Amino acid sequence: MKKGLMAVAAVAALALVTGTAAPVTAAEKTLKIYLISKGETHQFWQAVKLGAETQAKKMNAEIVFQGPAAETMIDKQLEMLDAAIAVKPDAIGYAALGTTQAVPKLKAAHDAGIPVYMFDTAASCPGKLGVESDCALGVAYTNSTAAGALAADKMAALLKGKGKVLVVGHSQTNQTGIDRANGFINQIKKKHKGIKLLTTQYAEGGDALKAQEIVSAALVANKDLKGIYGTNEGVSIGAGQAFKAAKLKNGAVKLIGFDSGKQQIANIKSGLQTGAITQSPMGIGAKTVEALVNYVRNKTVPKPLIDTGFYYYDKKNISDPTVAGNLYE
C-alpha cells in the first residue's frame, strides 16, 4: 500500500479528470444509484456528492444523494436506507454512521438483489467483504496510513533528508488519528533515516491551544527543530500560531498539516504553513459510483477495499481543480 501511494494518488487524480470507464453506448439504460451519506450540508459531503455526480455522468448513471442533517441522527439515516431499498434502485452506496445498526438492512438489500458498496466508513459486516458477503461488496475509504506516509515523504524532501521533526497527533485512541501519525513515523523510520523524530506529542481532540503550547515548548527545547507534522486541522492551526508567537521566519520550520479549513488554507497561502494533506472526498464519491456501475453493468467485482486517494497541497497547487475541489473552508 505504502509503496504505491504516489501511484494511487496519481490514479485517483486521473480518474477524476478523465474517468476510467468504458465509453457510454446508446443502448445502455441509465442506472439509478442511491448514495446514503452521513450528512448532506457539510462541505466534505458536498464534495463527495460532486465527485459521485461527475463520475455518474461519465458512466450514464443517475445519483440520488441523501444524508441526515447531523451525523448523530443514525435513526434518520437508517430510515433513508430503508426507503432507498424499497425503491429497488440498481445499486446503493452507504456510509456507515453506527457500525452495527445498518448490517441487517444491508443484508435486506442483498436479499433484494441490490448490490451495496460502502464509502468513507464501513459498517462492521460479518465475514469478508466481497461477492460472498451478504452485506456489502467493499468500502471506498481514505488510507490514512498511506496518507501519513505521503506527508513523511514530502517532509523528507523539504528537509533534504535530514533534521529534527516533531509529530503532533490529535488522538492516541481514534483509529484515523493513530494511522495518520504512525503512517508518518513508520515511513520516516523506514525510508528517511537521516530524519530524527522527537517523542510524539498529542493535542488530544485536536485542541489547537494545546498544540500551540506543545510546539512552543518544542521550539524552545530544540533550537535545531526543522519540521512539524500535525495530524488534523486543529493541530495544524495551533502549530502555525506557535510559529507566529515565536516570531519565526516563514519556512524556518516546515509545517505539514492535515485536512483544510479557512485558517489552515490562509496559513498555507501566506507561507506560515508549508503544506497539508487532504483526503479526497470527490474521489470517495467517484470511486464508489465507479465500483457499483462496473459491477452492475459488466459484473466486474470491485476490490473489497478501495483507497480513494489523498493529495499533498501547498501554495503552488492549492488552486488546481483536483485539489481545490477537495478543500473546505
Added chain:
Amino acid sequence: MSDDLTTAGQGEGGSKVSAFIRREIGRVAALASLVVIFIFFTIMNPVFASWANVSGGILMSTTVIGLLAIGVTFVIITGGIDLSVGTSMALVAVITGKMVMAYELNVWVGILLGMVVGGLLGAVNGILITVLRLPPFIATLATMKGAQGLALIISDLKPILFATDVKGWDQIAQGNIIPNFPNGVLILFVAAIIGSLILNKTVLGRYNFAIGSNLEATKLSGVKVNRWLVAIYALCGVYVGLAAVVITSRLGSAQPDLGLGYELEAIAAVIIGGTSLFGGKGTIGGTIIGALIMSVLINGLRILGLQQEWQYVVVGAVILLAVFGDNLRRRRAGDTTV
C-alpha cells in the same frame, strides 16, 4: 504578589510573623513546590529557565487556565462550583467572533463584548442556583452542556477566523506593550490583582467569604445572599469572557469545540493554590501559583520530551500530592475543614 493578595483577617497577639506564617503556610508551601519544580526542570535542561520559555512557554500557557481559575476561585469560595467555565469560554469566543466579524467591531469593543457576554452567562448560572435552587454542580453541569451545544450550533461547526480580518486582534495576547513581555501575561497579572482587590477590599469580597463560611448566618444577618451569589457567578463569567478573548487572540480564531475539560484544569489550579472546595477560604494569589504549578509542570515535561501517557500520570500525582500535603498541614493546625 504582595499583601494585597492575602485573605482578610488578622492574626492577633503573639508574634505577628508566626501568625503570618500560620496564615500563609498553604500558599508558602505551594510557592515552595513551584520553586522546587522549577529548579528541577532547570537542572534537567537549562533552556527551561530561558526567558523565551518562561514568557512564551510557561507564562503564556497560564493565561487561559489562569483567567478561568481566577473566576472559579470566587465561586469556590462561596462553597459552590462552576463546571461551565470551559465550554462557556468556547461559546463566548464564538459569539464574540461572530459579532466582531459581522459588525467589524474594533478590538476594544470586542474585548468588552466578550466580558459582557461572559458575565451574562455567569449570571444565568447564578440565577439557576438561587432562583431555581439547583445545586451548583447540577446547574453548571447543565449550562456546561448547553454552552457546548450552542457554541457548535452558532458557529455551524466551523472555526471563526480572526487573524487576517480583524486588525490587532492577535496583539491582545501576543503583542508587547512592555518589551519582551506578552500582553496576554500582562492581562493575567492585572486581572489577578483586580480580582484580589475585589476579594479583599470590597463588600462583594466580604460577602463572598461570609457566604462560603456560613450561608445561614449570612442570610440571618440581613445580607441579600441570592443577589450577591448571582453577582459572584457573573463576576466569574466576566473572567471567562476575558479568557475567551485571550484564547481567540492566541489562536487567531474561535474554535467552537475547544474548552471542554478546561474547567477541571482551572478547578485543579484553584485547589492546588490552597482554596478550600468547601468554601470560606481562598486567595487569588494562591490560584495563580496553582495555575503556574500546572503549566510549569506540563511545559517542563514537554521540554524533557516525556511521553504523553506519562505526562498525564505525573500531573495527576502532583495534584494529589499538593492537595494531600495541604490537608495534612491543615489537620495539624487543627483545622477541621479541608
